[in-house]
Amino acid sequence: MKHPLNVMFLTWEFPPRIIGGISPHVFYLSKSLAENGVKVHVVTCDFPGAPAHETLDGVEVYRVDSYRNPSPDFATWVYLMNLNMQKEAATITARLPEKIDVFHAHDWLVATAGIGLKHVFRKPLLVTMHSTEIGRRDGLHTSAEKMIAETEAWLTYEAWKVICCSQYMVSHVKWAFGLPDDKLVMVPNGVNLQVYENIRKHDLENFRKDFGLPEEKLVLFVGRLVYEKGAHVLVNAIPKILDKVNAKFVIVGSGYMKEQLSAIVKSMGLERKVLFTGFLDEDSLLKLQCSADVSVVPSLFEPFGIVALEAMAAKSPVVVSDTGGLSEIVEHDLTGVKVYPNNVDSLAWGVTKVLSDETYSNRLRVNAFRRIQENYDWGKIAQQTVRIYEGVLGEYSKSFWA
Amino acid sequence: MRVIIFTWEYPPRIVGQLAEYTSNLSTQLVRNKIETYLVTYHPYMTGLTEEPNGVKTVRVANPVRTHIGVLTWVLTLNQEVERAAANIYYQANKSVDLIDVFDWHFIPAAVILKNALGIPFIYSVDSLEDHRSHQADMPFNMAIKSIEWLGFYEASIVTAKSGWMRDEIFRIYQTPKEKIHVISPSSSTWINDVLKIYALAQGGASRA
Numbered sequence: 250m251k252h253p254l255n256v257m258f259l260t261w262e263f264p265p266r267i268i269g270g271i272s273p274h275v276f277y278l279s280k281s282l283a284e285n286g287v288k289v290h291v292v293t294c295d296f297p298g299a300p301a302h303e304t305l306d307g308v309e310v311y312r313v314d315s316y317r318n319p320s321p322d323f324a325t326w327v328y329l330m331n332l333n334m335q336k337e338a339a340t341i342t343a344r345l346p347e348k349i350d351v352f353h354a355h356d357w358l359v360a361t362a363g364i365g366l367k368h369v370f371r372k373p374l375l376v377t378m379h380s381t382e383i384g385r386r387d388g389l390h391t392s393a394e395k396m397i398a399e400t401e402a403w404l405t406y407e408a409w410k411v412i413c414c415s416q417y418m419v420s421h422v423k424w425a426f427g428l429p430d431d432k433l434v435m436v437p438n439g440v441n442l443q444v445y446e447n448i449r450k451h452d453l454e455n456f457r458k459d460f461g462l463p464e465e466k467l468v469l470f471v472g473r474l475v476y477e478k479g480a481h482v483l484v485n486a487i488p489k490i491l492d493k494v495n496a497k498f499v500i501v502g503s504g505y506m507k508e509q510l511s512a513i514v515k516s517m518g519l520e521r522k523v524l525f526t527g528f529l530d531e532d533s534l535l536k537l538q539c540s541a542d543v544s545v546v547p548s549l550f551e552p553f554g555i556v557a558l559e560a561m562a563a564k565s566p567v568v569v570s571d572t573g574g575l576s577e578i579v580e581h582d583l584t585g586v587k588v589y590p591n592n593v594d595s596l597a598w599g600v601t602k603v604l605s606d607e608t609y610s611n612r613l614r615v616n617a618f619r620r621i622q623e624n625y626d627w628g629k630i631a632q633q634t635v636r637i638y639e640g641v642l643g644e645y646s647k648s649f650w651a
Numbered sequence: 652m653r654v655i656i657f658t659w660e661y662p663p664r665i666v667g668q669l670a671e672y673t674s675n676l677s678t679q680l681v682r683n684k685i686e687t688y689l690v691t692y693h694p695y696m697t698g699l700t701e702e703p704n705g706v707k708t709v710r711v712a713n714p715v716r717t718h719i720g721v722l723t724w725v726l727t728l729n730q731e732v733e734r735a736a737a738n739i740y741y742q743a744n745k746s747v748d749l750i751d752v753f754d755w756h757f758i759p760a761a762v763i764l765k766n767a768l769g770i771p772f773i774y775s776v777d778s779l780e781d782h783r784s785h786q787a788d789m790p791f792n793m794a795i796k797s798i799e800w801l802g803f804y805e806a807s808i809v810t811a812k813s814g815w816m817r818d819e820i821f822r823i824y825q826t827p828k829e830k831i832h833v834i835s836p837s838s839s840t841w842i843n844d845v846l847k848i849y850a851l852a853q854g855g856a857s858r859a
Contacts, residue, residue: 319793324719328726329794332759339767361730368734369767371741395717400727403714 254287254638257338257349257366259359261330263293263310270438270555271355271379274414277439281631283307287638290349292338292362294330313337324393327358335362342370351375351638357382357397360404367407371650373641376408377436378422380552402426409641412634414438414553415574421552434637438553439627440562448535448563457540460524461497466604468496469541469565471534471556472548474504479547479570481506482596484513484523489597491522494604496542498523501534538563543603543610549591551575558625561585561617566610568599584617652853653686653743655736655750657757659725661691661708669753669777672836674704679842681705685849688747690735690757692728709735722794725756732760740768748853751775755795758802765805773852774806776816781823800824807852810834 258279262272279289289308294315295301303310313334320326342349353375354363367374382389382397389395405411405426411433413419419433461467468490472478480500487498500510500523507525514523529537538544544560544567551573558578560567569575570590579585586603589595603610623629645651656677660670673689680687681704693710700708711731718724740747750772752761761772780795803809803826810832811817817831834844 318797319790321722321790321794322719325722325726325794328723329797332726332729332762332798335763336766339763343767343769361727365730365733365763366767368730368737369763371737392717393719396715396719396723399715399717403727406714 252347254635254642255345255347255350256282256287256289256638257342257352258289258291258293258355259334259338259352259363259366260291260293260355261315261327261358263291263312265299266294266296269379270553274377274379274438275355277441277627278631278634279308280306281439281627282634284628285631285635287631287635288347290341290345292334292341294334311337311341322393324396328361331359331362334359335365338362338366339369342366348372350642353377354404354408355379357401357404360400364404364407373409373645374407375410375412375637375641376404377412377414378405378418379414381422381425383425384421384552398425405432408432409645410434410637412436412637415577417573417577418552436630436633436637437625438555438558439625439630440555440558440621441627442562442621444535445539445559445563448532448539451536453536453540456536460499460537460540464495466494466496466542467537467540468498468600468604469501469537469544469560470499470547471501471538471544471559472546473502474500474506474510476506477548477550478502478504479549479591480510481513482547482549482570482591482593483545484510485593486597486600487514487519487523488517489593490600490604491519493601496522496604499526499537499541500524501526501529501537503527535563538565541565543568543600545596545600546570546575547588547590547596548572548575554578557585558621561621562625564614564618566603566613567617568596568603570596579617580620583613584620585613652748652849653746654680654688654849655739655747656687656689656753657691657732657736657750657761658689658753659692659756661689661710663696664691664693672777673753676842676845677706678704680845683842683846685846688739690732690739692732709739711735720791722791726759729757729759732757733763736760736764736770737768740764740770749773749849751849752802752806753777755780755799755802758798758805762801762805771807771852772805773808773810773848774802775810776820777812779816779819779823782819803830806830808832808848810848812836 260275262268264276282289291310295312301312315330318329351373352366355377356379363374386394389398419435474480544565546557546569553574557567557569567585569579571587572590581587586599588599658673660666662674677687677689687706689708697710697712713728715727747770750761753775754777764770784792803824820826821828
């Protein structure tokens with residue numbers, strides 16, 4: 250490359266606006282790309298109190314007035330927001346002294362803006378598909394859901410490459426939109442190790458006292474309390490685990506199953522052994538993850554499974570159900586324990602095994618942390634992403650658009 | 652001079668009177684030595700055609716077939732209008748002098764092309780949402796009005812077909828009257844009036 254790579258990210262969420270997983274993903278990816286010498290321009294939606302333009306660790310962030318147009322419903326709002334976003338992005342691109350080399354869109358929420366920018370500036374468009382409508386809804390049932398799915402299909406059609414964060418999502422997206430193999434590429438999600446490194450410097454012994462007695466092992470679940478996250482499988486496994494080891498179960502998160510789960514705990518007479526914390530602030534969550542003797546991810550459906558990755562970065566041994574993205578993150582007996590999905594006995598076995606054999610669990614911690622450093626480090630993910638950009642630009646340079 | 656006309660109806664697809672008007676206009680422009688392209692919608696008859704009258708038309712379809720309303724249909728269709736216009740621009744050695752947009756439907760595409768590629772546009776008003784849906788102030792109507800407003804704000808020149816319409820645009824959107832030019836289709840000087848406005852707007856006329 251003669252000049253540093255110039256990339257424009259389109260995303261509907263970027264800190265401090267956090268709705269789901271796209272926001273931290275784009276935050277860390279853009280930061281790590283900047284550290285690798287890429288100039289990143291992020292165009293995103295506005296947020297109360299956040300500036301319209303700022304430079305964050307070398308990343309240029311532009312926030313678009315996204316509620317300018319009144320809208321009858323969410324999907325129409327998305328397309329109108331895309332008009333404002335594209336206008337802003339087009340103006341920035343036209344005025345920049347250096348040219349944008351690649352437009353990179355995140356999910357259908359910025360589909361029309363990305364497609365439009367590709368054609369008016371004749372530059373390659375890449376997309377990261379973080380999820381799909383057909384996956385989220387388990388089928389397409391309404392006109393709005395079909396419209397969103399068709400917009401996703403159009404976006405993947407227009408994209409030069411479609412990036413997914415797990416092999417599971419690669420095969421799902423290939424199935425959902427009928428894409429050719431050579432258009433799909435897997436780049437995992439990352440985790441920031443430094444954040445956990447800093448947390449470990451705190452007095453975690455003292456912090457731990459708020460959650461369990463010194464003789465109790467700490468079993469941690471983090472996730473929305475909804476069916477597909479499988480907290481009920483863990484709750485039903487608690488008596489079986491307590492038969493073998495003394496432990497305290499900390500369940501972080503909220504959702505429609507919360508009352509049902511507390512009712513089960515009450516009926517078992519185990520209120521003193523289970524703590525429902527609800528939604529937790531980031532600092533306490535990080536400290537808990539670093540203090541846990543085992544982190545359990547009993548999901549029934551999981552496109553990626555970032556919670557398992559975070560636990561491994563926090564050096565907490567993991568027990569996960571063998572499904573979706575989790576199957577790829579964890580290697581059984583080496584970096585964690587895999588159990589049968591939706592199987593109480595299997596889960597109880599896995600948790601008990603980790604809690605009752607310290608040599609085994611320490612081995613898992615060490616191996617898992619090393620695996621995270623090797624495969625899920627944002628710096629390496631940024632380098633992988635740069636290689637994808639360079640590959641695309643190599644192909645582009647031979648096209649009549651160049 | 653190379654001009655692109657944006658209209659959501661054009662023969663053989665006729666919805667109202669805009670199809671006939673834009674057909675007549677484009678024919679007259681070609682006769683007056685203006686290289687005329689026209690981008691419009693058709694559900695299946697897509698692509699570039701040189702019509703017998705010398706107008707080069709590009710018809711685009713909507714890649715998204717299922718919709719929940721006219722707004723989502725229009726907003727997604729705009730990307731294809733944008734793509735067609737960008738193709739004309741690049742194939743013509745990056746030189747298009749002017750885009751003439753009829754009504755609100757393809758205003759989004761014109762606004763992006765102006766900001767991205769510096770092509771000025773004229774907003775030719777046939778009707779306004781306030782008159783089509785009188786006293787309707789639901790979010791749906793407000794959204795259409797916000798697109799009309801964007802058009803008035805971003806256009807180099809606005810044309811209206813009567814003095815009454817010019818006053819209405821001023822009343823509803825506070826667009827400066829000097830920016831709004833009246834071109835009466837029934838006037839004997841009609842095509843010359845159009846050509847004068849085109850000459851004025853070419854190369855990005857000032858925002859009066």
